[in-house]
Amino acid sequence: MExxxxxxxxxxxxxxxxxxxxxxxxxxxxxxxxxxxxxETTVYEVxxxxxTVSEALEEAKALAHQILGEIEL
Numbered sequence: 001m002e003x004x005x006x007x008x009x010x011x012x013x014x015x016x017x018x019x020x021x022x023x024x025x026x027x028x029x030x031x032x033x034x035x036x037x038x039x040e041t042t043v044y045e046v047x048x049x050x051x052t053v054s055e056a057l058e059e060a061k062a063l064a065h066q067i068l069g070e071i072e073l
Contacts, residue, residue: 004061008068010035015060017053024049027060031067 006013014030027046032039046063050056 006061006064006068008071009073011068011071013064013068015057015064017056017060020049024051025053025056026050027056027058027063029060029064029067031064 004015006015010033012032012034014032016028016030017025018028019025026049029044029046030041031044032041044063044067046056046059048059050059
């Protein structure tokens, strides 16, 4: 699966999926700040869980858009 990234100014959000122990999936977003001398990365998790990888990825993409939308430059 090819990585999808979204950017806003100095921030890059990369949505992804993690498999949970019970076999379900949870969307995650890695948010990186690109201007620091030591790059900062924060991981956000989608609140719900999904039965499929594709559903979890779509939820992660939506969360990435929400996070970037809330950032003021």
